[in-house]
Structure formats: structure tokens, C-alpha cells
Amino acid sequence: MAFDGTCVACLVHELKEQLLNGRIAKIAQPETDELLLTIKSTSGQKRLCISASASLPLIYLTDSNKPSPMTAPNFCMLLRKHISNGRIVDIYQPKLERIIHFTIEHLDELGDLCKKDLIVEIMGKHSNIIFCNENGMIIDSIKHVSAQMSSVREVLPGRDYFVPDTMEKSDPLSVSESDFIELLIKRNMTLAKSLYTSFTGVSPVAAEEICTLSGIDSYLSPKELSGDTFKHLYNQFTIYFSAVKEGRFSPAIYYDGKEPKEFSALPLTHFGGYTRKEFSSISEVLETYYASKNTITRIRQKSADLRHIVQTALDRNKKKYDLQLKQLKDTENRDKYKVYGELLHTYGYNLEPGAKKLEALNYYTNEMITIPLDHTKTPQENAQRYFDKYNKQKRTFEALSKLIQETQDDITYLESISNALDIALTEDDLAEIKEELINAGYMRRKFTKKKIKIKNKPLHYISSDGFHMYVGKNNLQNDELTFHFAVGNDWWFHAKGTPGSHVVVKTEGQELPDRTFEEAGRLAAYYSKARGSEKVEIDYIEKKHVKKPNGGKPGFVVYYTNYSLMIDSDISQIQELS
Structure with a gap:
């Protein structure tokens, strides 16, 4: 659902009720493209979150706070200088655009009363937060847009x-x-x-709703409509937007099972197949609907550097692995040279001086073979040359076999970190993965005076039969979960042959029902690289049979006898505990 003009109108209606005549007590900029304003109004203290993120622009009232950077960005400092303790005297939306104007009254440096405009534009990748004086001149913006970036409009101071x-x-x-x-x-x-290309504030979903209210097929061409049908359509269009004019909003989210599919400020009758849940405010709708999406988007952005490090190391190791396999292939014929040397020792005594080849019976295969010779050397010297070649390739084979296994282990390990980045949901998750990369030597530790203590816990679910199930979010958590948290008779699950999380089910000495085995298997499938596959093979075994190899990397385990099950990765019916 587009964050359309109707939703913005509903939001403006709500903000007027909550924030008008309120004073801006605190201004923070927790992200490069996000503001968090704390406003004291007659109805109490409110927090207004304004995001101009290209991937998820939003504005809503929230109760939650966010940590701010140690040094405030320039835009934040500028706003603090001009409008800190300023009073919001007007909030309005021009026409039905996805734009909200906040007019703020404050005292300037000379103590004179003046006004400034904070303009929030919610327009997808073009979203911005622009600060203007009362004459409409831009003082600054959270994103600068030069003529090279846009031929339509520059957004620059002055x-x-x-x-x-x-x-x-x-x-x-x-x-x-x-x-x-x-x-x-x-x-x-x-x-x-x-409809949605002709009028501001009309999204595709709203256009579909207007057609449904009118009883007209939305796929018809307007040229096919009669005069009376047009009149009926216009009347329904007017009735629909009269609710916007009069502030009669009913914010709601439409659910398909547990999954939120759409949200709207006005009722959507053509969504009859979905479950409608009403909310008291559009802010609550936006925060609920976008909470998980916003978290995932932000974590994706914050994990970009770590992903780059992991992917670069993966690419390098895969190239090294391919080269090592090619070199190993060159040693496949090493035993041939050993046979050549032995046959030369056996039959070389009757060779004529200067011979270029020896035809002899290979007593290993009972076949005749031809052995090329260096005519400048004696049979004994030719034999020694082949033995040297054999020994060199044998040493190469043994060294490469070990190196290939090490490279394969590195690739598997890096793929497990990549999987951990895919399931990371918080900054603590990323901090733990970063610590692991530093310990593994893929990153260098930066000196900081203040050491940040990571308090991170594995994911916690409860089965339909009441058994507690835990999922490690990265290799460090996997080791902690398997070797320090789980006890001998607890059950351990992991996706077979693919990077994934360790899943531990606490038995408390009881037998696990089949349904709990299936649910734990689904968790192991979902939190692995095989997520989304129709069927994933899962290994499961009692924890006492899982061992840590000497010198094994974080998350690496061995086990020799296990059970297997084939399961899907749908965990929508499994209850997660906080």
C-alpha cells in the first residue's frame, strides 16, 4: 500500500490534535535520514519520528526512543539552534500531496518572534526533510539535491x-x-x-476501492462509460473524499492470517477476504505495519560493510579453491611415474645406449606399455627422474588435499556468517557477528575508549506441546547454545549440508512429541540458507552426541549417528517468545 495522500491527510488530522501549540523540547537525528522530535503539548509529551529514507519514508507518533550518535549531525545542530523550544503553530498538507508543513514560531538571536517551516516530503526515493525561513527560502535539508542529481528542482541552502x-x-x-x-x-x-494517475493522493488501492464502491469494473476504459455511469462514479468519488475533508478516518490494517497485507486510513470494502483490525490512530497503524519492515531495512543498510567483507573473502576463497582443485587434478597421474621407475629398474638393463623409449610388460596390469626416455641419460638416471617426479607430485597431492579441506572449511564458515547476517534483526546481532569476524582475522579491531558490552540472546520459541525451543542467530550463539546451555538429553537440530542455525529443544527429561520434532525441524529449515525450499532435510540428534572438533571454527560440530526428517520452512504457526 502506498503511503498516499489520504494517509497523510489522516496523519495531519492526528498531528493537529496531538501537537498543535506544543513546544519542541528535544531534537535528535538517530539516523542520517531520520529525525526524532520530542514535543511537549497540552496532552503530554509526544515523540514524532520523521524518516526520509529512500527505501522506507515515514512519519508517525511513537512512544519508543532511539539511541542518538555521540556527535549530532550538522542538520540536527542547525534545527536545535533555530527551533529548539519553538512552538508549533500550524500543521497542514498542501492539496492532497504527500507533504506536511510544520510552521514553528520561535525567538531569534535578537529575541524577536519569527517563524520557520519544517517541510516533510514523503515521496519514495525523493523523500526529504527541508527547513525553510518564512519567505520560503531553503535554510538547509537533510538531503542535498544538486542540479546534477535532479533537473527538476535543486534542494540546496539559499x-x-x-x-x-x-x-x-x-x-x-x-x-x-x-x-x-x-x-x-x-x-x-x-x-x-x-484515477490514480489523474489525482493527487489517490493510490492504486484507493482507486480500486472507488471503482468497487461505484460497482464499475476497474479494468474498463473511461471511454466506455456512459454519462449516467460517469455521474455515479463522480458521486462515489466525492463521497469517498468527503471523509477526508471532514476528518472521518478509520485507520486499520488488513491481515491475511497473521501477515499484515495492507493498511488504510479509510475502509477498503474490496478487501473482504482479509481480517480487518482497527486502530485508534494512523501512527499506531504505521508503526505496527512497518515496524518489522523498517527494522529489516535498517539492519540491511547497517550490515552492508560486513556483507562486503564476507562476500569479498568468500569470492577470494572460492577462486583459491578452484585453483587448488585444478592443481590437484595435475597430480592424478603420479602413480604412473612410480610404475615407470620400477619397470625401468626391472627391464632397463638390456636397453641400448641412447634409446628414446622402452616397451615393457606392466606386471601390475599385465599389459604392454611404452615409457618415454631421455636418451642422454642412463636407464638408472631415467628411473630416478620418474621417481623424483612421482615423489614431488605425491607431496603436492598431500599438501593440496590438506589445503583444499582448509579452504572448503573457510568457505563453509563464511557462508555460515552470511546466513547469520541474513537473519540478523538488531544492532546487537551485527555487533556479535562483527566480533566474530575480528576474532577470525577478517577485520581489524578499531580502538575505542568505551568498550560496548553485547547483551544478546538466542531466539526463543515455544512448541504447540509447550516445549521451549532456542535458535542461535550466529556462530558464537550456536556454540554457546549447544555446548553451554543445552544438556545431554536435549535435542539438537540443524539443516543438513547447508549453513544454518543450531536449534535446541529443552526436554526437561520428557519424551518429545512428534509435533515438537516437526516444529523444531521447521525452525532449523527457516533459519538456514535453504529457507523457502519446499522440503529441507534436517539432521537431529541428542545433544550429548554432538562434539566440537579440536581447533574447530565457531559453530562447527561433528556427530556420527543421527536421525533425519524432511520438512518445509513455514514457521508462521510457531509461537515466538520475547
Whole structure:
């Protein structure tokens, strides 16, 4: 669901009720593209989160706080200088654009009363937070946009602020019936697409809803509609947006089972197949709907450097592995040279001086073979030459076999770290993975005066039969879980032949039901590289049979007798505990 103009209108309605005449008590910038304002209003202290992230732009009221960087960014310092303790005197949305203006009244350096505008633009990758003076001149913005980046509008200090009308859309709150019909007919598109490309604030889902309320097929062309049908469509369009004008919003999330599929500020009757859950505020809707998505997006961004280190090391080791296999292949014929040397010792006594070859019976295979000779050497010297060649290739084979195994172990280990990065959900998860990479020698430790203590726990689930199941989020947690937390009769699960998490089920001395085995297997499948496969093979065994090899890397274990099961990786029905 697009964060459309209707949702913004609902949000503005809510912000006016909660924040108008409130004072800005604190300004923080927890991310490079995100602000967190603490506002004291008549209804109490509120926190307003404003994100201009290209992947997930948002604005909503929240109760949660976020840690800020030790040194505040320049944009944050500028806002603190100008509008700290300022009073919010107006909040409005121009037309039905995805833009919110905050007009803030404050005292300048001379003690004179003046106004500034903080403008939040929620426009996908073009989202921005722009700070302007009362004359509309840009003082600064959280993202600078130069002429090289955009030919439509520069967003730089000293430039005049304006909203570019690139889409040539009309305001749905004030459009007349004749203009409404004309706008739709001139678009050579389906009815639904004509609606959301002709009017600001109308998303594809909202356009589909208007068509459903009108009882008209959204795939029809506007040119196929009669005058009466157009009139009916316009009336439904007007009724739909009258709720926006009058502030009659009903924020809700539509669920498909447990998964949130859509959210809306107004009812969506064409979503009859989904479960509708109403919320008291659009902020709560946005925070609930985007909480997990925002977390995953942020963690993905923060893990980019670690991913690059792991991927670079993986690529290097895979190239080394291929080269070592090629070199190993060159030693395949080493035994041939040993046979040549032995046959020369056996039959070489009757060779004529200067002979270039020896034809002899190979008593190992009972076949005749031809042995090339260096005619400048004696039979004994030729035999020694072949023995030397054999011994050299034998040593190469033995050394390469060991090196190949080490390289294969490195590849498996790096793939396990890559899997840990895929399932990381918090900054503590990333900190633990970073510590592991430092310990393994893939990263260098940076000197910091303040040592950060990592407090991180494995994932915790409970089976349908009431058994506690734990999932390691990285190799360090896997070792801790398997060798320090689990006891002998607890059950241990892992996806076969692929990087993944260790899963431990605490038995408390009881027999596990089949359903718990299946659920633990699903967890092992889901938290592995095989996630999403229809069937994943899972090894499971009592913990007492799982051993740590001497000198083994973090997360590496060995076991020799185990059970196996084939299972899918759907964990939607398994209850997670905090």
C-alpha cells in the first residue's frame, strides 16, 4: 500500500490534535535520514519520528526512543539552534500531496518572534526533510539535491522552495464533475489507473476501492462509460473524499492470517477476504505495519560493510579453491611415474645406449606399455627422474588435499556468517557477528575508549506441546547454545549440508512429541540458507552426541549417528517468545 495522500491527510488530522501549540523540547537525528522530535503539548509529551529514507519514508507518533550518535549531525545542530523550544503553530498538507508543513514560531538571536517551516516530503526515493525561513527560502535539508542529481528542482541552502508539478495531477478535494470526466477520458488507460494517475493522493488501492464502491469494473476504459455511469462514479468519488475533508478516518490494517497485507486510513470494502483490525490512530497503524519492515531495512543498510567483507573473502576463497582443485587434478597421474621407475629398474638393463623409449610388460596390469626416455641419460638416471617426479607430485597431492579441506572449511564458515547476517534483526546481532569476524582475522579491531558490552540472546520459541525451543542467530550463539546451555538429553537440530542455525529443544527429561520434532525441524529449515525450499532435510540428534572438533571454527560440530526428517520452512504457526 502506498503511503498516499489520504494517509497523510489522516496523519495531519492526528498531528493537529496531538501537537498543535506544543513546544519542541528535544531534537535528535538517530539516523542520517531520520529525525526524532520530542514535543511537549497540552496532552503530554509526544515523540514524532520523521524518516526520509529512500527505501522506507515515514512519519508517525511513537512512544519508543532511539539511541542518538555521540556527535549530532550538522542538520540536527542547525534545527536545535533555530527551533529548539519553538512552538508549533500550524500543521497542514498542501492539496492532497504527500507533504506536511510544520510552521514553528520561535525567538531569534535578537529575541524577536519569527517563524520557520519544517517541510516533510514523503515521496519514495525523493523523500526529504527541508527547513525553510518564512519567505520560503531553503535554510538547509537533510538531503542535498544538486542540479546534477535532479533537473527538476535543486534542494540546496539559499534556493527557493517549491513543489514541482511533474505529474500534472489535480486536487480530488475540489475537482468539478466536468473536469473529472475530462481528466479520465483523456488518459488512454484502465479506469483504476486513470484515477490514480489523474489525482493527487489517490493510490492504486484507493482507486480500486472507488471503482468497487461505484460497482464499475476497474479494468474498463473511461471511454466506455456512459454519462449516467460517469455521474455515479463522480458521486462515489466525492463521497469517498468527503471523509477526508471532514476528518472521518478509520485507520486499520488488513491481515491475511497473521501477515499484515495492507493498511488504510479509510475502509477498503474490496478487501473482504482479509481480517480487518482497527486502530485508534494512523501512527499506531504505521508503526505496527512497518515496524518489522523498517527494522529489516535498517539492519540491511547497517550490515552492508560486513556483507562486503564476507562476500569479498568468500569470492577470494572460492577462486583459491578452484585453483587448488585444478592443481590437484595435475597430480592424478603420479602413480604412473612410480610404475615407470620400477619397470625401468626391472627391464632397463638390456636397453641400448641412447634409446628414446622402452616397451615393457606392466606386471601390475599385465599389459604392454611404452615409457618415454631421455636418451642422454642412463636407464638408472631415467628411473630416478620418474621417481623424483612421482615423489614431488605425491607431496603436492598431500599438501593440496590438506589445503583444499582448509579452504572448503573457510568457505563453509563464511557462508555460515552470511546466513547469520541474513537473519540478523538488531544492532546487537551485527555487533556479535562483527566480533566474530575480528576474532577470525577478517577485520581489524578499531580502538575505542568505551568498550560496548553485547547483551544478546538466542531466539526463543515455544512448541504447540509447550516445549521451549532456542535458535542461535550466529556462530558464537550456536556454540554457546549447544555446548553451554543445552544438556545431554536435549535435542539438537540443524539443516543438513547447508549453513544454518543450531536449534535446541529443552526436554526437561520428557519424551518429545512428534509435533515438537516437526516444529523444531521447521525452525532449523527457516533459519538456514535453504529457507523457502519446499522440503529441507534436517539432521537431529541428542545433544550429548554432538562434539566440537579440536581447533574447530565457531559453530562447527561433528556427530556420527543421527536421525533425519524432511520438512518445509513455514514457521508462521510457531509461537515466538520475547
